[in-house]
Each structure stands twice: as structure tokens, then as C-alpha cells.
Amino acid sequence: MTNKHNTTTVLYIIIGLCVAGLLYTGFSWSKTSKILSETLSELQAKTTEFEAKIFALEENLNLEKSEKERLQSELIKEQQKNEDFENQIDDAIDEVKDLKKLSETDEELLQKYSKVYFLNEHYIPKSLTDIDKKYLSQPTVKKQIHKEVYPFLKELMEEALDDKMTLKINSAFRSFSEQTDLKATYKVTYGTTGANTFSADQGFSEHQLGTTLDFSSQSTNYALEGFDTTKEFEWLQENAHRYGFVLSYPKGNKYYVYEPWHWRFVGTDLAKKLHKENKNFYDLEQRDIDKYLLEIFD
Numbered sequence: 001m002t003n004k005h006n007t008t009t010v011l012y013i014i015i016g017l018c019v020a021g022l023l024y025t026g027f028s029w030s031k032t033s034k035i036l037s038e039t040l041s042e043l044q045a046k047t048t049e050f051e052a053k054i055f056a057l058e059e060n061l062n063l064e065k066s067e068k069e070r071l072q073s074e075l076i077k078e079q080q081k082n083e084d085f086e087n088q089i090d091d092a093i094d095e096v097k098d099l100k101k102l103s104e105t106d107e108e109l110l111q112k113y114s115k116v117y118f119l120n121e122h123y124i125p126k127s128l129t130d131i132d133k134k135y136l137s138q139p140t141v142k143k144q145i146h147k148e149v150y151p152f153l154k155e156l157m158e159e160a161l162d163d164k165m166t167l168k169i170n171s172a173f174r175s176f177s178e179q180t181d182l183k184a185t186y187k188v189t190y191g192t193t194g195a196n197t198f199s200a201d202q203g204f205s206e207h208q209l210g211t212t213l214d215f216s217s218q219s220t221n222y223a224l225e226g227f228d229t230t231k232e233f234e235w236l237q238e239n240a241h242r243y244g245f246v247l248s249y250p251k252g253n254k255y256y257v258y259e260p261w262h263w264r265f266v267g268t269d270l271a272k273k274l275h276k277e278n279k280n281f282y283d284l285e286q287r288d289i290d291k292y293l294l295e296i297f298d
Ligand SMILES: [Zn+2]
Pocket: 171, 203, 207, 212, 213, 214, 261, 262, 263
């Protein structure tokens, strides 16, 4: 009996211990679970806080980005403004230069002279220079030309020579009094009416400018008459515009008698335009001609 009693007691003790163990374990787990849950909440709170911080940082970054973009576009605008301003200044400088150049350019050089519009009798070109004797049909008689036209004439004469032309100059600058004398001679020979038709009402002024020449050829023994039958005339018709010269009074013109020998310097731009469009200087409006004055010697 005693053994059985003892066994029962031991059994109760074991059961008791088991129950106590279970109770303790339950208690302990609940405690752990509480700690875990608290930790989780803390972590969640921290995550939320962290997310909020990230969001705020992103907001800031976006603000800074858009501010940067705004500043960049402002900068571009300012740079554009500066560029525009610089261009305006450049334009203004160019305009002043052009005006200065124009004010220094003799506006008579591209005027049309007619039976009603003459060059002033006191007009003298700004600067004249002697033409090299080798270009003259009468080398003993000094001839002069507008100083700034001379380089163009020299090129023309040299090119003609290269092309085996016997082109010479009969007449260049003539002063008002020389022209008057010449006209008086014609009057004696041909009478007033005859002289007026072929000697220089317009030609009068054009030779006085110093930019105009009468050419001749060896093949007509350097006479003006018949110049249009020579290869030199043909050469001038094909090439003179490249050196800025045009025929003032072509065949059939309404302004004056036909003068195949009489060529006037109008600048290469205008001469080339006239050649290309097959037009005559005297057929253009004066206002259209005037646009070429600024660059006549360029
Ligand atoms: Zn002439």
C-alpha cells in the first residue's frame, strides 16, 4: 500500500509540475508575444515616420528641380536677350558704318543724266589718276580716270590683252570746259542740231564723272565709228560687266544716240545684274540704282 501511495503521490507531483510548467510557459509566451507586438508597432511607427521623411525629401527635391529648371530657362532667356542686344548693337554699328561710307561716296556716280538733268558744270571727281600710256590709243595725250575706278579698268585692259584684243582708250575724264570745247568743234563741223544728237548731252556728264570711257580697236584704226563691228566690242559685251562697266547708250535706247564705244563704270554688282537681266542702266528707276551706290567700289 505504501508503494502504491507513494507512486500516486509522485504522479500527482509530476502532474502538478506539468500543469505549473504549462502555466508558466503560457505566461511566458504571452509576455514574449506582448514584447514582439510592441516592437512591431514601434517598427511600424518608425517605418511610417521614415516614409514621411522620404516623401518630404522627395517633395523638396522636386521643388529644387523645378526651381533649377526655372533658373535655367531664366538664364537662357537672359542669354538670348544679351545676344539680341549684341546683335542690335552690331546692326547699329553696321548702319553707322554704312551711313558714313554712303556720306563719303559721291552720289553723282550713279545718277542718270538726261536732257533735263545735267551734272553741275563745277563738278570735279574726288580724285583722278593718270591712265597708263600703254592703254591709250594716243599715248602722247594724257588721260585721266576716277582713282577708284582705275583698278577695275586695269583688270579689264589686262584681261582683254590676255585674250589678244587690241582694245584702247580714246577718251576718259573730260572736264566741263574740255567738253564745251569739244562740242563747239562738233558744232562747227556738224551744226548745232547735228552736234546735239551725237555729241554728248548725257555723254557730257558721264565723261565729267571720270568713270566713263570711250574705247576703240586697232581694226578700225582707233576710230570710234564702226567700233561695234570689231571683236573688241564683242569682247566688251561679254566681259565688261565683270569689271563693273556697262554700255550707256545701246542700240535702240530711248535716251540718246547709239554709242557702242561709250562705257560707264557702275560697280560690279549693278553691272552684273544688268548683264544677267539683259537690262540697260538708263531703263532702271533711279531709286533702284541708288541701292548699289554704297558698294560701287567693293
Ligand atoms: Zn563717250
